[in-house]
Every structure is written in C-alpha cells, then in structure tokens.
Amino acid sequence: MTPAYELVVGMEVHAQLLTQSKMFCGCSANAFDTEPNSNTCPVCLAMPGMLPVINRQAVAQTIRAGLALNCTIGAEAVFARKNYTYPDLPKGYQISQYELPQCSDGWIEIDTAHGAKRIGITRAHLEEDTGKLVHADGVSLVDLNRAGVPLLEIVTEPDLRTIEEVNEYLTRLRQLLVTIGVSSGDMEKGAMRMEANISLRPAGSSSFGTKVEIKNLNSFRAVRNALEYEIRRQSAVLATGGQVEQVTMGWLEHAGRTYVQRSKESAHDYRYFPEPDLPPLAVSREWVAELQASLPELPLARRSRFMAAYGLKLADADVLSADRGVADFFEATLQAVGGVVTPHKVAHWIMGDLFRLLNEHNLDRIPIPAAHFAELLQLVARHVINANTGSQVLKTMFSSGESAARIVERENLAQVSDANVLESAVQSLLAAHPDEVARYQAGKTQLLGWFVGQVMRETRGKANPDLVRQLLQKYL
C-alpha cells in the first residue's frame, strides 16, 4: 500500500564543541559531572557588570565544521541576545548567532535506497548552553556547571523524507563531527541533542503541511520513536479531515509519546538584538584557509578512496571508513604488511576477528599497534600458522599485549607443514576408520571434511589444512 502522506522533516542538532573552556569565560567545558555549581565564575553566573569574551577555539571548531559541511563561511558573524526567562538561564538571555551566523548554505551527502542524496544545511552557528534543572518535590534545583559551554547548532533544510533518511543523516553528521575532532559525539553525555521539525503532506503534493517541532530528543532512537509516534498521530488527524496544530512538543521517552509544550499563540517572542557586549566577528580568508588545511580526509571521501585504491566493496569500505581510528589502523596495517596480505584479507580480519574482540572487551579503540596486527596477518599469509590459530593468537594479543611472533613461539603454535609428520597422522587415521573410508570410496565425498577435522584435532589445530586435504585425497 502506498502511504497516503509523505513525511517532511528538517533537523536541528546541537553538538557540544570540543574545547577546554566555556564559550565566554574560563570555566571548564568538561566538568559538569562534578559537584553542582562547582564550575562557575561571575561571567557564567551573570553577575552584574561581567563581560563575555569569545573563545577562539570554539569559533575555529565552528568554522571547521562549516567547511566540512560545504557551507559558506560568513566574513562577519554577529552574536545576538535571545531573550527569555527560565531558571537555567542566569542572564535572562542566551547569546547566539542569529541574523549573521558563522556558516550557511551547505550540504551533506547521505546514502538512500535510491542512491546518494544531498541534504541542505541551512546554517551552522555558535551559541552557549544553558544550565541544568533537576525537578524535585515541588521545587526545581539549578546547576550552572554546564551554563555557557559552547554549542554548535546545525539546521537542515526540510529535505528528509523518511525515518531512514533522518537516521542516516544523523549517523553521517555524527561521523563527520567526530572525524574532524569538533565533537566527541558521545550521546550518553549529551554531546548531541536533537530537535525535529515534522510535517505530513498528501503524497505527490509540493506544498508543505503544518509543522510541529519536537524538542528534547537525546538519542537517535528517541528521534526515530518520536517521528514514528508523530506520523501516526498526524496521519490520524489528517485522515479524519482535521488540521494539525502548529505547536512545540516535548518527547517523553519512558511513556513513548509526545506532549504539547507550547501552542503557537504562546510562542516565545525572543526579541533578538545584537549583543552589545561583543563586537562582531570578522573572519579573515587566511584563517579560514588555515582551518581548511587542518581538516583530515572526510569519511565519504575516504570511503571512495578505499574502493578505488584497494578494490573494496561499498559495504566494507563504508564500515572501515566510518571511524577515523579504524580507518587509520586499516591503512597502517596495509602499509606494514607490504603486499604480503591483500587489502581484502586485511579488511576481513578487521571486520571479523578484530571487531568481535573489541565488542567482547567493550572497547571503542583498537588496543594493539597496527605493526603487531600486520605481523599476525603475515604469519597466517606465510602459512606459519593457520587462520584458526591466528584467531587464537589475536585473542592473546588483546589480553597480553605481546607480539604475534612471540606468542606463536612461546606457545609452540607454528603450523605443522612437515609432510612426513602429517602423512603418518593421515595414514593412522585412515587405518583406524575403515568404515568411513569405505563410505567415502563408495561416493560419500562429503566425509572429506570430517577426515580433515580429525587430523586437525590430532595435531591440536596446528596442521596446515591445505596440506592435510591434499594428503587425504592422495590416500583415500
């Protein structure tokens, strides 16, 4: 069944920028898990007469993100005051770039069922975070440790058409920001917080329906759940001839539903005006060029290169380029094996055994040097050990940190490739199993695998399986 309505979504993502200090003062940008209100100063507490000073690194990180998102970098950015009253905002206004943002008119590429698609980036601008409220027993408690931490707000055009596209956009955006070192991407610590603007329109229509804004989405899963919920709710309203109201909603993760925070009538009037305490920010071409040069290869470019240079399939190249640490490890290993192991084999070992071990050890960084890994793969490629033993050795490398060669030597794991030794093992096996031999000779050739397994067991897994196979075929 074709759905009667088409989904139209624009996303707003707030990413916490990686800096040492807050946006406008010297308090730490990374100390909000500590005792409440232990990370404040007169500036972020909004004491009268205190003046903000712009953090250069926050501006640099914003421009780097803008460049990676193919944005135009404004020659002059202006901070404005966004006025509203709430206890987590001590000044009574948030300082945010409004009319003249740092970055505008960009795009990011995502994969869809119909191929690559560009999602328009309306703007990416700099602002400051608010404090945190804890609600308890008829009172609210305010912690300002986080107040004033620099945030990058990234706003898309209403270009997303399915929940899968939304998820793909968020995944690619996170990948990009983490790769260029602009954000930690750590969702559990609130490093990325999202808002979705969603509307439905009759399939085939080109005008937009009434949009609803959903706030406080703190995980990709919450975005997906909230959108699914709103699609159901809005479809039901439209299907019965009703009208969707233009409201701002919140998302209750535990209850699995949205709720109305504000109606259009009570919408905030933020009374923006240029921040008189901060002179405009003129960005020189030289600085922008310097920041452009500081960007590493971006994930999608790297993915294309992995396919072209190493002959990897799209799916494999995608996995290997998604994380900068993994991608660097892949290429360092390739360089170290010096052609003895194919890129395909290296990819296979990383995505198989290595990823499995990372999972088991709950690691997000590879704990062994690429040189050690390369040595292991060379030992397998040169038949010093077989692939199964290779997996075992890698496991030991994870826990002991030793090199592969050392482990092979200490545990006497080198593969038995001595034809005489294997020949006698094969002969005694065949002598001990006349029935299986007879069945094999009568045409049940699948038994070959069983014979190989028996010899491997005899030799504690160290036999060269190809040689065993050859010998078995010779004597059977």
Next chain:
Amino acid sequence: MTRLSADEVQHVAELVKLKLTAAEIELFASQLSAILDYAAQIQEVDTSQVPPTATVLPLRSIMRDDVTEPRLSVDEALANAPNRQDSFFKVHAILDGSQ
C-alpha cells in the same frame, strides 16, 4: 501618538514574568507608549544610504585563548542565592507540560 493596548502590555509582562495590577497596566501602557513615540521619531531619519551595523565601536574579533581559569567555590557561587539546597540554587517548581 502610539497607544499600547492593555493586552499588549500584559503580553510583554508575561514574557518577563511580571505580575501587574490593572492600575499598573494602565500606567505602563502610557509610559511605554511615550517611549515608542520617541523611537518612532528616530525611525523618521532616512537611513537608506547607511549600512546596518551591530555596533558603534570600531572593534572587531576580540577573542581569548581557549584556556581554563580558576573558578568560584560552590559557597561563593551560591552566596547571593535567596534559596539553596545542598549545592543547588533552589527555585519554585518549573513545569513544562510533561507532568
């Protein structure tokens, strides 16, 4: 002559979380109207040939290095708070519709 309505004054009061009596609304409506009249006079100046500006100062791009500096102690931070609970500022309950 501008004449702000009681509703407009009431709206502005809500934005800044002020509770006003009917007499105060009446008073502020006339005072704010006078201020708007003054602003209207300024708006009569022809600025079509003047580029917009965010500042009257010649300063641009004043930035600081990204380094941390000493912070206040929790007690110093909370010294002026009318109410505190443990290390928090304590305020009246804030509801946003989710409850």
